[in-house]
Amino acid sequence: SDNITFQNTMPFPIGVGINMGILKRDSKYRAIVVKEYNSISAETAMKMKSLRPSATTYSWSEADNLVKFAEENNKRVYGHALIWGNSLPDWVKNFKGGYPEWKEMFKAHITEVVKHFKGKVVAWDVINEAFADNGDLKNTIWRQKLGPNYIDMAFIFAHRADPSAILFINDYGMEYGNNKRRGLVKYVEGMIQRGIPIGGIATQFHSRVNLEDAKFSRALNEIAATGLKVHISEMEISLNPGSIKSLLLSSLLERQQAAKYEYIVRSYNALPKKQQFGITLWNVTDNDSWVLNYYNRPDWPLPFDGNYQKKPAYQGILNGVK
Numbered sequence: 001s002d003n004i005t006f007q008n009t010m011p012f013p014i015g016v017g018i019n020m021g022i023l024k025r026d027s028k029y030r031a032i033v034v035k036e037y038n039s040i041s042a043e044t045a046m047k048m049k050s051l052r053p054s055a056t057t058y059s060w061s062e063a064d065n066l067v068k069f070a071e072e073n074n075k076r077v078y079g080h081a082l083i084w085g086n087s088l089p090d091w092v093k094n095f096k097g098g099y100p101e102w103k104e105m106f107k108a109h110i111t112e113v114v115k116h117f118k119g120k121v122v123a124w125d126v127i128n129e130a131f132a133d134n135g136d137l138k139n140t141i142w143r144q145k146l147g148p149n150y151i152d153m154a155f156i157f158a159h160r161a162d163p164s165a166i167l168f169i170n171d172y173g174m175e176y177g178n179n180k181r182r183g184l185v186k187y188v189e190g191m192i193q194r195g196i197p198i199g200g201i202a203t204q205f206h207s208r209v210n211l212e213d214a215k216f217s218r219a220l221n222e223i224a225a226t227g228l229k230v231h232i233s234e235m236e237i238s239l240n241p242g243s244i245k246s247l248l249l250s251s252l253l254e255r256q257q258a259a260k261y262e263y264i265v266r267s268y269n270a271l272p273k274k275q276q277f278g279i280t281l282w283n284v285t286d287n288d289s290w291v292l293n294y295y296n297r298p299d300w301p302l303p304f305d306g307n308y309q310k311k312p313a314y315q316g317i318l319n320g321v322k
């Protein structure tokens with residue numbers, strides 16, 4: 001029936017990462033977001049590349065439109081992402097100056113952005129993708145210029161700018177090998193000991209149908225063992241990880257995808273209630289997913305197909321909370 005939607009069924013917030021260009025031009029896309037989801041993230045609109053045309057200017061309009069859409073439709077807004085080594089404007093890559101200038105620029109960005117959305121964005125990815133596959137810190141431009149302490153500093157500046165925002169560290173590949181996840185978890189445990197105001201760990205779960213179930217539950221359980229909130233922040237389940245150019249969608253693949261989504265949702269729902277920040281899918285329909293462009297391959301990673309219809313994956317997600 002029409003009353004059975006994600007937001008009416010899931011016992012935790014269910015979100016979607018949205019593309020503001022599509023939201024504006026495509027009423028069917030917008031209708032699904034309004035009907036199904038109660039939390040939204042910006043796929044790109046809140047990144048530094050989008051918000052910061054120059055070192056002295058801020059371009060808020062797209063991100064403000066997202067917040068306005070959320071207010072009009074009663075959606076929670078999750079902020080993505082304050083500090084990342086990618087999607088940087090050229091002026092940052094070419095920024096001159098030593099430690100004091102870099103620190104000032106870094107602090108100003110975090111402070112201005114968090115203040116601008118204070119009371120509107122309930123939680124932030126403060127740090128995005130800071131860990132390497134072996135569990136060490138990645139040598140991003142921020143680490144090069146500010147040292148490993150940049151992570152603690154980012155959380156402190158964000159917390160000062162909005163003490164009520166829940167502050168997350170976000171990363172991908174948490175479900176693949178153990179090294180990266182364990183490096184991140186250990187690092188976060190150190191942050192907690194140092195009194196850094198971190199409230200949660202976000203695990204992206206840009207994942208694939210052929211990864212064993214146990215890897216997802218192990219990742220969720222180890223992350224939750226920190227006691228922090230857990231956000232599955234950018235989920236999709238790829239059906240073509242081998243990038244086969246001629247692959248056709250089959251009902252077998254669709255059923256396998258539904259089962260994988262169901263297993264992940266069930267594992268998440270088994271975490272302590274107070275740690276369940278929510279699950280966010282990374283865009284609306286199969287045609288909108290970043291995966292198709294980025295890997296230049298056919299793929300069908302999301303719960304709605306290119307004709308805006310629910311796939312078996314949709315039912316799989318609902319089944320995960322039964």
Ligand code: G3I
Nearest residue numbers: 019021043044047080086087128172204206234282289290
């Ligand atoms: O908006 C411009 C458009 O005006 C221009 O004509 C077009 C030509 O390339 O580019 C458009 O911008 C693209 C933007 O997405 C909006 O669609 C950028 O090129 C493209 O690089 C950008 O990709 C995004 C990517 O992050 C980099 O920021 C993807 O949409 C987005 O899904 C992806 O999301 C990331 C998360 O932030 C972090 N975790 C991994 C995840 C997947 O890569």
